[in-house]
Amino acid sequence: MIIKENGFSIYESREELAQDLLEEGIRLLTSGAYLKALDCFSDAMLHKKEFKEAYCRRSVAHFVMKNYTEALNDAREALKIDPGYAEAWAQSGFLKTETGDFESALADYKRAIELAPEENQFYNDRGYLKKQMKDLSGAIEDYSKAIDLNPDSPDAWFNRAKVRYHLDDMEGVISDLEKAAALGFLPALKQLMMMKNGV
Secondary structure (H helix, E strand, C coil): CCECCCCCECCCCHHHHHHHHHHHHHHHHHHCCHHHHHHHHHHHHHHCCCCHHHHHHHHHHHHHCCCHHHHHHHHHHHHHHCCCCHHHHHHHHHHHHHCCCHHHHHHHHHHHHHHCCCCHHHHHHHHHHHHHCCCHHHHHHHHHHHHHHCCCCHHHHHHHHHHHHHCCCHHHHHHHHHHHHHCCCHHHHHHHHHHHCCC
C-alpha cells in the first residue's frame, strides 16, 4: 500500500490498490514493459486474494516472455478460482495451441465459447487453431463467425483470406484482403499491392 508519513493510505481498501496495480500492469504489458507488468500483476495478487484477472494477465506476460509453463500455470490458477472464467479458458486454449497440444486446446476453446458465445476473438483464435490442425473448412467457419460478431475486426478478415488462399479461392482472398485493408490493416494493404504487382 502507499502510505503517507502519518501512516494514512490513499487507498480505501487493498482491493482498490490491487485493481490499480492490475490496470497499471495492463498498460505496461501493452507498451512492451513485460517484466514491470509481471511485477504489477504479482503485486496485485498480494493485495487481493483469488484475483483471477491478475492471474490471467500475468499468463499473457509470461507468454510474451516465452515462459510457457508459467503462462499455463497462471491460466490454470485463474480457472481454479473461477471455472466459469471464459477468458482464462481461451487463454489456456491459446497457450496449448502454441505448444502443439491441439486437441486439449480445442476443448478449452469449446468451453470458452460455451461461456461467452458472443466473444468474436475466441472464434478468431480457434480458427487459427483449426488452421494449424489442417481443418480448413472449420477455420473458415470460425473466422466467418468472428466476422459476423464483429465486422470491424480486420484480423479475422485477414486470417480468413489466408485460409481461402490454401483452398485456391482467389476471389475470396482478394475480397477479404480488401475488407481488412479498408479497416486499416496494413499487412492486408501490403499483400494487395504485392498481388497487384505480381510479387
